Amino acid sequence: MAKALADGLDVETSCQVRACTRDAGGWALSLSTGATTGPFDYIVIAAPAEQAADLLLPIAPALAREAQAARTSPCWATMLAFSSPIRVDFEAARVSDSSPLAWVAAMKGNSGAYSCWVLHAKPDWSEENIEQSAEWVADRLARAFASITHIDVQPVHASAHRWRYAQVQVSAGTPFGWNEDLGIGVCGDWRLGPRIELAWQSGDALGSEIARRNLR
Ligand SMILES: Cc1cc2nc3c(=O)[nH]c(=O)nc-3n(C[C@H](O)[C@H](O)[C@H](O)COP(=O)(O)OP(=O)(O)OC[C@H]3O[C@@H](n4cnc5c(N)ncnc54)[C@H](O)[C@@H]3O)c2cc1C
Structure with missing residues (x-):
């Protein structure tokens, strides 16, 4: 399913994001390969809560706290x-x-x-x-x-x-996290609960929110 949805998109797999940094040009991602990619207007972190928290802590402490509270x-x-x-x-x-x-x-x-x-x-x-x-x-x-x-x-x-x-085991309770000023979104099953359809709903809700803001 994911492969079909990604058809025609520029997707890099098997590559860990080590850190996200922002300057006037936008967001840049440091990858485990040693490369840096960007700049991006928005970043979406769709990793499990514990891994999302590690990425969020230096850049978006409030979103990181939500991820740390999930289990x-x-x-x-x-x-x-x-x-x-x-x-x-x-x-x-x-x-x-x-x-x-x-x-x-x-x-x-x-x-x-x-x-x-x-x-x-x-x-x-x-x-x-x-x-x-x-x-x-x-x-x-x-x-x-x-x-x-x-x-x-x-x-x-x-x-x-x-x-x-x-x-x-413990979810954030809202479909996604979003910081408009920073341009960071977070989604994943840990926002709503332990089912694949809840992971889908979380990503779909965040995607709709970002699309809505871009259309304004
Ligand atoms: C063994 C098992 C059986 C399951 N069976 C069912 C079932 O029968 N029915 C059901 O509804 N659900 C089931 N689930 C749960 C379901 O798989 C999850 O709810 C769903 O996959 C969550 O989707 P997600 O996109 O939120 O996260 P994930 O599918 O976990 O995807 C997150 C991705 O982020 C990647 N990632 C993490 N950190 C980084 C980083 N720093 N840089 C780049 N990438 C990163 C991870 O490698 C991973 O690929 C099962 C889960 C497991 C483990």
Whole structure:
């Protein structure tokens, strides 16, 4: 979706913005590549709250405080692949007992068989084990999966990915932040809550606001 929306636009990916600075010409961005890009009339920071706060602190303290007040919890996610379908009587589940798992779901393979599963760990467990290796986490979550499904089949593939800023726990409560004098906007799911549609609504509201001001 994002690729299609960006069609025809000048977008640079896989590039971290280290700092934003402003002079009479407008905003300039210092990039992790060592390059500087700009000048821009406006900047929009659409990063998770914790990362947005780091960028905002030197340039827009009030917006930075809003980002600092938001809270995001991490999520260790794991994918398991089995060489043949495993026999369980559900395709997805929320796990409410003391298991490290919060949620599991089967993914339909090309053959139509359920041979791949995605597992999400609970926020507390993810936080406690945030610095563990991906291999350690994949092993623990695979064992937790075996425990809730009562299966005794080894996966042929298990890999874990750490999402450090996964789920908004405390949001800013307004769709976006905006400083007209500086020409800085902030948006993202952390403005409204932990859903992709709320991230969309936040960006859409900020984009509409900037467009409205430019049309005046
Ligand atoms: C494992 C997992 C499963 C999820 N499942 C669901 C689901 O089923 N349904 C649902 O509705 N939501 C789900 N979510 C939540 C959903 O993904 C988020 O709500 C949504 O992606 C937030 O969008 P965003 O644009 O605000 O931020 P993000 O998607 O986090 O995008 C922010 C981007 O900013 C980049 N960035 C940060 N700092 C900088 C910097 N300094 N310079 C340049 N770039 C930077 C990041 O790399 C990132 O690409 C899930 C999230 C995770 C982690």
